[in-house]
Amino acid sequence: MFQILSRRLIEVVIFLLVITFISFLFVRLAPGDPVLSMLRVDDVSVTTEQVEALREQLGFNDPLLVQYGRWLADFVRLDFGNSYITNQPVMEMILRGLPATLELSFGALIVMLSVAIPLGSLAALYRGSWIDQLSRGVSLLGAAIPSFWLALIFIDLFAVRWGILPPMGRDGIISAVLPSITLGLAITSVYVRLLRSSLLDSLSNEFIWAARSRGLSEMRIFFGHAFRYSLPPVITVFGISLGSLIGGVVVIEVIFAYPGIGKMVVDSIRSRDYAVIQGYIFVMAIIVFFVNSAVDLSYRYLNPELRIKERKNSSWS
Numbered sequence: 577m578f579q580i581l582s583r584r585l586i587e588v589v590i591f592l593l594v595i596t597f598i599s600f601l602f603v604r605l606a607p608g609d610p611v612l613s614m615l616r617v618d619d620v621s622v623t624t625e626q627v628e629a630l631r632e633q634l635g636f637n638d639p640l641l642v643q644y645g646r647w648l649a650d651f652v653r654l655d656f657g658n659s660y661i662t663n664q665p666v667m668e669m670i671l672r673g674l675p676a677t678l679e680l681s682f683g684a685l686i687v688m689l690s691v692a693i694p695l696g697s698l699a700a701l702y703r704g705s706w707i708d709q710l711s712r713g714v715s716l717l718g719a720a721i722p723s724f725w726l727a728l729i730f731i732d733l734f735a736v737r738w739g740i741l742p743p744m745g746r747d748g749i750i751s752a753v754l755p756s757i758t759l760g761l762a763i764t765s766v767y768v769r770l771l772r773s774s775l776l777d778s779l780s781n782e783f784i785w786a787a788r789s790r791g792l793s794e795m796r797i798f799f800g801h802a803f804r805y806s807l808p809p810v811i812t813v814f815g816i817s818l819g820s821l822i823g824g825v826v827v828i829e830v831i832f833a834y835p836g837i838g839k840m841v842v843d844s845i846r847s848r849d850y851a852v853i854q855g856y857i858f859v860m861a862i863i864v865f866f867v868n869s870a871v872d873l874s875y876r877y878l879n880p881e882l883r884i885k886e887r888k889n890s891s892w893s
Contacts, residue, residue, distance in 0.1 A: 584688050584869055591865055592858070596651070599857040600644050603850055610660045610848035611636065634660075647854065656855040660855025666855040674859070677753050677836035680759060680825050683890055688767060696771030697803070703776065711768060718765030723824050727831045728756045744833035755832045759824050764819070770813055774806035781805070815871035818864050 597727050631637055635646065650657060656666035699711035734754055735743035741754045778784070779802050787797045826838035833839070836855055844852035 588865055592861065595861045596648070596854070596858060597644060597880040600647065600854060601640060603853050603857075604640055610850055618650055649780035651858070656858070657851040659844075659852050660849050661844075666851050669852060669857055670855055671855070673835060673837040673840045676746055676834055677825055677829070677838055679759065680755050680828060680834065680836060681821065683752050683756025684759035684763065684821065684824075688764045691761070691764045692767035692771060697775060697798075698777065699768070699772040701798070702852060705893050710771075711772065712719035716766040718761055718768075721757060721762075724827055724831055726762060727755070727828060730754055730758055746835050748773045751834075755828045755834055758827045758832075759821075761825055763821060766813065766817065767810060770810055771806065774809045775802060778802040779804040811871050811874060812854075815868045818867050 611627050613635070614659070629839040631687050635643060638646075647657075648887065652669070656670075658665055659669060662669075695711040695714060702708055731743050731754070734741045742751050743754075745751055781802075783805075784797060784802060787801055792800075822838075825836065827840060829836045829838035841853060841856040843849075844856070
């Protein structure tokens with residue numbers, strides 16, 4: 577366990593250095609000038625001398641490596657700087673918007689699990705039946721519909737025409753229902769197909785026939801053996817597709833005017849607010865890394881073969 581944690585610590589340090597350096601270069605080389613956005617916040621005319629003076633004051637005229645070294649030194653002290661536009665501390669802005677983004681993410685996961693697990697399981701149990709056909713039809717439909725179009729349809733139906741749910745903003749749990757359902761349904765189709773395929777593979781294994789020969793009930797065989805055996809591929813895809821979920825949250829937050837960090841970073845990109853963009857990339861990189869690490873560690877529980885191999889390797893060493 578100590579070796580695993582040590583390796584993970586080294587990996588996270590290298591990962592953060594690489595991702596922050598690459599993102600720093602892309603952000604700085606992107607078209608646009610944050611200095612112009614800063615000077616035109618109050619819609620006042622500016623001169624070239626004012627622009628150059630502010631660029632020199634902020635260090636934008638220094639080489640990129642020098643700027644990155646300065647940012648990295650502040651980052652080590654957990655100082656992400658202040659927003660160039662609002663002059664608020666970046667960390668405070670992220671912490672203020674992060675709960676709203678986590679609400680939508682967890683809500684979307686609940687919707688996805690509530691739909692994908694029953695549909696995928698029933699499709700595998702009743703392969704070739706109308707349930708299987710319905711499941712595949714729903715998954716194909718979900719994969720074909722863009723999340724932003726689905727969001728607009730839901731706003732029109734549930735908010736404008738029927739008045740059941742609020743169309744935008746964040747005012748209690750009820751405000752998160754519509755964007756969570758939209759995002760959850762948008763990512764469901766992948767997991768329905770994957771869970772069905774993984775379950776069919778599990779049900780055809782020899783240990784399922786051995787369990788039936790021992791007189792175990794079908795429910796116990798399904799949930800205690802086949803379902804658990806089929807989870808690792810699903811969890812692997814979830815770890816890989818986490819970036820897609822984060823990207824989907826950004827789109828949904830903008831459409832529903834939900835005050836999370838996704839909407840915050842879109843506003844920052846428009847104004848070329850480098851400090852906020854860099855802080856957002858760092859936080860998202862940390863989240864993605866630790867979720868993928870949790871996925872890797874979960875294999876020990878879900879895949880007994882991996883635990884057996886590790887015991888053999890440790891005994892041989």
